[in-house]
Amino acid sequence: DSTPGAEGRSTIWIIQDASGSEGGGGGALYMPVTGADLLPPGELTGPGETPLRWSYDAFDTDQTTASSTEQEASNANANLQRALDLGFMDVIEVLDNSAWVFIARSGACRSAALSDLTTSRSQLLQQYDDARVYSVWQPREQGTLPDGISKLHLSYAAPPSSLAGPTPPAGWTGRSWVDAELRARGHPAGLSDKD
Numbered sequence: 001d002s003t004p005g006a007e008g009r010s011t012i013w014i015i016q017d018a019s020g021s022e023g024g025g026g027g028a029l030y031m032p033v034t035g036a037d038l039l040p041p042g043e044l045t046g047p048g049e050t051p052l053r054w055s056y057d058a059f060d061t062d063q064t065t066a067s068s069t070e071q072e073a074s075n076a077n078a079n080l081q082r083a084l085d086l087g088f089m090d091v092i093e094v095l096d097n098s099a100w101v102f103i104a105r106s107g108a109c110r111s112a113a114l115s116d117l118t119t120s121r122s123q124l125l126q127q128y129d130d131a132r133v134y135s136v137w138q139p140r141e142q143g144t145l146p147d148g149i150s151k152l153h154l155s156y157a158a159p160p161s162s163l164a165g166p167t168p169p170a171g172w173t174g175r176s177w178v179d180a181e182l183r184a185r186g187h188p189a190g191l192s193d194k195d
Contacts, residue, residue: 004090004134005033011090014079017146018059018071018097019154024174025058026075027149030083052187053195055079056152066113072097073117075150076104076135077124084128092134101137148178149191 005011016028030053057078063071072095083091095101103109109118125131140147143159151174158167164180172180179190189195 002132004092004132009089009132010087011092012083012086012088014083014091014093015144015146016072016075016079016093016095017144017150018068018075019147019150020068020071021064022151022154023059023064024151024154025056025063026071026078027146027152027174028055028075028079029145029149030054030079032088052182052189054149054191055082056149058152069097069099069103069111070113070117072100073103073114073121076100077117077121080121080133081124084124084131089130090132090134092136094136094138096138096140098137098139101135104133104135145178145181148174148181150174 001007011033013031013033014028015031016026018026055078057075059071063074066074076093076095080091080093093104100114103114103118104121107118107122109115125133143161148156153173153175156172156174156177158164158172158177158181162177162181163184164177165184167177175191183190
């Protein structure tokens with residue numbers, strides 16, 4: 001059964017984004033689920049239940065000047081490594097870069113710049129040959145939580161859809177917006193370092 005979480009396989013959603021040329025990094029939220037409870041992202045934990053896990057990897061100068069597809073690929077590979085190292089068998093990775101999703105699904109690319117990242121992913125999957133990875137493309141606008149995490153230390157304006165209310169007079173970084181947004185959604189720990 002190829003359904004994520006089938007037969008009790010440990011399953012996790014990774015909702016992720018790379019910051020682009022602004023100089024931030026790669027951000028992600030990790031949301032584990034059981035096969036019986038597999039729901040769309042955003043509906044996985046009730047208020048006050050399991051804290052959402054997150055990661056942020058700052059981009060160096062080379063990564064900042066790389067193409068958006070290279071940035072998304074680098075971020076996706078790092079996040080996939082974390083999930084597999086934690087023992088998850090089914091990984092649903094959600095990205096907003098359709099080119100990398102195609103490459104991740106097919107294992108093929110024509111770009112010399114992406115070939116090393118494609119090879120790294122293949123080698124990782126050979127190490128975890130029982131793992132299944134579902135690469136999902138989700139077009140989205142600015143304002144998702146991973147977008148804020150990818151700009152963790154950069155100035156960040158809350159989008160109109162924010163549940164957290166108006167921006168404070170001093171302004172927000174990506175981190176302060178995501179922290180407020182998670183708290184407004186019923187996750188009291190917010191963007192805690194321990195998570």
